[in-house]
Each structure stands twice: as C-alpha cells, then as structure tokens.
Amino acid sequence: MRIVLEAIRLACTRGDSALFTSLSFRVEQGSILRIAGPNGSGKTSLLRLLCGLRQPDDGDIRWRGASIYSSRENYHSEVTYIGHANALKDELLVEENLRFALRLNGGSPTDDTIHQALESAGLAHLAGMRVRALSVGQRRRVALTRLALSRAPLWILDEPFVALDQSAVAALAKYLEDHVDGGGSIVYTSHEDVPLRVSRAAEVHLGYVG
Numbered sequence: 168m169r170i171v172l173e174a175i176r177l178a179c180t181r182g183d184s185a186l187f188t189s190l191s192f193r194v195e196q197g198s199i200l201r202i203a204g205p206n207g208s209g210k211t212s213l214l215r216l217l218c219g220l221r222q223p224d225d226g227d228i229r230w231r232g233a234s235i236y237s238s239r240e241n242y243h244s245e246v247t248y249i250g251h252a253n254a255l256k257d258e259l260l261v262e263e264n265l266r267f268a269l270r271l272n273g274g275s276p277t278d279d280t281i282h283q284a285l286e287s288a289g290l291a292h293l294a295g296m297r298v299r300a301l302s303v304g305q306r307r308r309v310a311l312t313r314l315a316l317s318r319a320p321l322w323i324l325d326e327p328f329v330a331l332d333q334s335a336v337a338a339l340a341k342y343l344e345d346h347v348d349g350g351g352s353i354v355y356t357s358h359e360d361v362p363l364r365v366s367r368a369a370e371v372h373l374g375y376v377g
C-alpha cells in the first residue's frame with residue numbers, strides 16, 4: 168500500500184526537555200496511526216509538527232514524497248486538523264463557526280451542506296446557538312462535525328474521543344472507519360482505547376517525560 172505521510176528522524180524540544188529524537192514512522196493510504204504515551208510525552212507537540220504548525224528541531228516530514236515545508240499551502244489543503252482545543256469562536260453561532268472553519272481550510276460550504284452535516288450528527292438543534300452556550304461535549308461534537316464536511320485525505324486529530332458520550336464515541340468511530348475505508352489516512356492521539364474496525368492500524372509510543 169502506498170505511503171502518504173513520512174516522519175523522518177524527527178527531534179522536538181520544548182523548554183528544556185527533549186521530547187523525542189530520531190523519531191521515524193510512516194502512514195499508509197487507507198490506514199490509521201495512533202500516537203500513544205503518557206501526559207507530557209509530546210503527543211500534541213508531534214501532531215503540531217505533522218500539521219506544519221511547528222518545525223521540528225531536526226528531521227523532515229514528507230507528504231506523498233515531498234517535504235511539507237516545500238509546499239505548505241498544498242499540504243495544508245490536504246489536511247484537516249482538529250486540536251485538543253476546539254478552535255471554535257465563543258461569540259459566533261454554531262453554523263457560523265463551521266462555515267468559518269471550512270473556509271479557512273479552503274472550502275466553500277453552502278448553508279445546506281452545513282445544515283445537513285449538523286443534522287446527520289444529531290446537532291441540528293444547535294445550529295443557531297452561540298458556542299458560548301454549549302456544554303463541553305457539545306462543543307467537541309460541533310468541532311468534529313468538520314470531519315463530515317472535510318474532503319481532505321489526511322485527518323490529524325488530538326484526543327477526538329474526549330468529552331464524548333457513548334453514542335457520540337460510536338458515531339465518531341464510524342466516521343474514522345469510513346474515512347480509512349474510503350482510502351483516507353488518520354493520525355490521532357487517544358488516552359481511551361476505542362476499538363476501531365479497520366484493517367490497517369498502527370501505533371507509535373512516545374516515552375515518559377517527567
């Protein structure tokens with residue numbers, strides 16, 4: 168199977184700590200990679216490197232064979248990143264937030280598309296509410312609705328299952344499985360061991376940093 172994303176001898180230091188050095192791994196098309204490790208081991212830092220939001224202290228990241236630093240715009244249009252913080256604006260409505268997020272990613276969603284995605288996520292009743300008024304789990308579900316609207320082949324997700332109730336966990340698991348089945352790729356972190364029905368799955372373990 169074709170390799171789409173490659174981390175090559177990555178090194179990352181935060182403050183005085185070397186979080187990892189010489190970290191290499193590959194992500195195939197149609198596969199999912201879980202980044203595991205205890206609190207503070209560098210999972211979020213690694214995801215931010217993979218998104219191109221930070222540069223590694225050493226090493227390279229390649230997307231379809233080319234360094235992501237040689238064609239940042241092209242790479243960013245291929246990635247949907249949902250961070251631990253949901254990147255939602257409190258003062259905007261749920262539907263406005265989704266429109267805003269998708270435009271930032273280069274999309275041009277219609278109102279219908281946004282409403283359909285909210286409807287299929289069981290969140291239609293939240294469309295006209297300000298994010299400020301939502302619960303933690305509702306915010307997470309709204310942020311994750313971006314996945315239903317994403318055409319990006321690579322999803323990078325930081326703790327996507329946190330704060331979700333059982334049915335939302337099951338619905339998200341199905342989204343992830345469908346993306347991988349359709350030839351997409353996913354890199355994610357999770358403290359929860361959510362079983363995913365995918366044939367190609369791998370894990371990278373980061374070590375403990377005190």
Ligand SMILES: Nc1ncnc2c1ncn2[C@@H]1O[C@H](COP(=O)(O)OP(=O)(O)OP(=O)(O)O)[C@@H](O)[C@H]1O
Pocket residue numbers: 181182184186204205206207208209210211212213376
């Ligand atoms: N902006 C920053 N400046 C300095 N150090 C930072 C910064 N952000 C994170 N760190 C440090 O880098 C280390 C790794 O943080 P990171 O958030 O990547 O870990 P994590 O594995 O995602 O943790 P968690 O499981 O708690 O979310 C931690 O020791 C943290 O204190």
